[in-house]
Amino acid sequence: MKLTTLRATLVLAMLVAACACRSSAPEPQVVEQDVVLDARAEGGYTFKGPYGLAGTLTYGADGWSLNGVFQFPTGGYRVSGVDVNVLKSLPEQVHITIYVSSPPKDAMTTQVITEVAINRAISVSSSARFAIRVTANAS
Numbered sequence: 482m483k484l485t486t487l488r489a490t491l492v493l494a495m496l497v498a499a500c501a502c503r504s505s506a507p508e509p510q511v512v513e514q515d516v517v518l519d520a521r522a523e524g525g526y527t528f529k530g531p532y533g534l535a536g537t538l539t540y541g542a543d544g545w546s547l548n549g550v551f552q553f554p555t556g557g558y559r560v561s562g563v564d565v566n567v568l569k570s571l572p573e574q575v576h577i578t579i580y581v582s583s584p585p586k587d588a589m590t591t592q593v594i595t596e597v598a599i600n601r602a603i604s605v606s607s608s609a610r611f612a613i614r615v616t617a618n619a620s
Contacts, residue, residue: 511616511617525545546600552596
């Protein structure tokens with residue numbers, strides 16, 4: 482009985498010490514969401530995703546073109562990058578990651594829907610397969 486109580490006290494003391502050593506600043510939360518792609522009758526795709534993202538992925542004389550618009554709920558959001566990763570396969574597999582940064586929680590923001598456009602040319606074959614993901618850093 483005494484040994485069990487001693488172990489429980491020791492475990493509790495270690496937990497308290499571990500919590501005291503951690504930084505009080507919260508770590509940013511990363512949220513990843515896949516974007517839904519729908520094939521268009523005339524070729525290419527339309528897509529919809531988080532934050533009101535809507536757009537097209539079309540193939541033309543200059544290759545593929547990614548065009549879309551986010552509709553963020555307030556000001557302060559931004560698209561911090563668009564990465565295109567082409568896997569060496571046939572047909573090519575193209576993974577597109579769009580990085581979104583949200584405003585800090587204590588920031589003053591405008592309460593208006595804010596549109597932010599994304600545009601990217603992608604040089605792969607017409608038979609390429611695509612996957613799009615939005616990665617958001619929430620403060």
